Amino acid sequence: ERADPILATLRAADPDVIALQEVWAEGDRNQAAELAAALGGYHHAFAAKYEFEGVWFGNAVLSRWPIADQGHEYLPTPADEDEGRLVVRADIDGPRGAFSVYSTHLHYRLFHGHIRQEQVRALCAYIRDTAVEGFPAVLCGDFNAVPDSDEIRMLTGKAAVPAPPLVFRDVWELVPGPGDGHTWANENPFASAEAETPARIDYVFVSWPEPGGRGHATSVALLGTQPVGGVFASDHFGLVTDLRY
Numbered sequence: 001e002r003a004d005p006i007l008a009t010l011r012a013a014d015p016d017v018i019a020l021q022e023v024w025a026e027g028d029r030n031q032a033a034e035l036a037a038a039l040g041g042y043h044h045a046f047a048a049k050y051e052f053e054g055v056w057f058g059n060a061v062l063s064r065w066p067i068a069d070q071g072h073e074y075l076p077t078p079a080d081e082d083e084g085r086l087v088v089r090a091d092i093d094g095p096r097g098a099f100s101v102y103s104t105h106l107h108y109r110l111f112h113g114h115i116r117q118e119q120v121r122a123l124c125a126y127i128r129d130t131a132v133e134g135f136p137a138v139l140c141g142d143f144n145a146v147p148d149s150d151e152i153r154m155l156t157g158k159a160a161v162p163a164p165p166l167v168f169r170d171v172w173e174l175v176p177g178p179g180d181g182h183t184w185a186n187e188n189p190f191a192s193a194e195a196e197t198p199a200r201i202d203y204v205f206v207s208w209p210e211p212g213g214r215g216h217a218t219s220v221a222l223l224g225t226q227p228v229g230g231v232f233a234s235d236h237f238g239l240v241t242d243l244r245y
Contacts, residue, residue: 005228007038013223013240017092018062019103019140019204023048025056032060047072050084059103059141061090068093073126075106075119083107087123087141091132096245099135099215102127106151108144116144116151124155124163131207136215138243139168139205142236146199147173155205168205169217171241177220183237187225190235204241218242 010018024031025048036042045067048058061067069091077085087104104123107115123139131137145151147170153159157167172181183202186192206215223238 001231002233005224005231005233007035008228009224009233009238010035010039015240016064016094017090017101017138018042018060019101020060020062021103021105021142023058023060025058026054032062036062043067045070045088045090047086047088048084049074049086050082057084059086059088059105061088061092061101061103063090063092063101065095066093067091068098071130073122075104075122076115077107078115081107081115085119087126089126089130094245097134098132099138099245100127100131101138102140104139104141104143106141106143106145113145113150116149117154120151120154121162124161124166127207128163128166134211134214135245136207136210137166138215139207140203140239142202144201146201152203157208167208169208171204171206171217171220171239172200174206174217175220175241177222177239179222181222183222183239184235185225185237188232188235188237190232202236202239204239206243210244213244216244218244 032044032046036044042062044062046060048056050057067090071089073087075085090101106119127137155168161167181200182198184199210216220241223240224233
């Protein structure tokens, strides 16, 4: 029931690049490919690690411009946990030069901070080693962690960064956006059903420095905060941001 609201929300935003999490694939069907086609010939990169009864669960990047190269990296997952987490990379051949976009999704349980920290270490090492030069790396995703958590502080230089000199700016703090920025919010019935504390747990990060202002955020707002046909597109609100390019 969320398929049409997802597509309508993305069409209304009309973004050049989209980072998606919890993307499904089954047999010949791939949600990333179907959304890319429905949006009018977007390109896509998709990878998954977790499979349940023949259905794969992963992340994707969609782009209005060609994707020159793509890849993915599996993130650390303890043997006794069944969450398969990864990061998807898309090197986008945009009209003003190439840039790398990463889409990720970290472990979700509140007591999984130690796992998320290990995942952030692997994530940063992968980005440092693979991002194209000339434009800051853009990292998007569902981090399942609030801004003052150790794993987010590691990304933003408020704690020891795991892969120097790589460090990121949190777009919501850089602009900042309107309101509290809660992407997990009780206004959304898919979220309120869990009876959890509202929080800002989804992010757009841009690596620093930003030579000549490239990659600097000029605006950010929540996305998908209203239902379409009575249905919210996701249990999370998304983020839409403008970056200098």
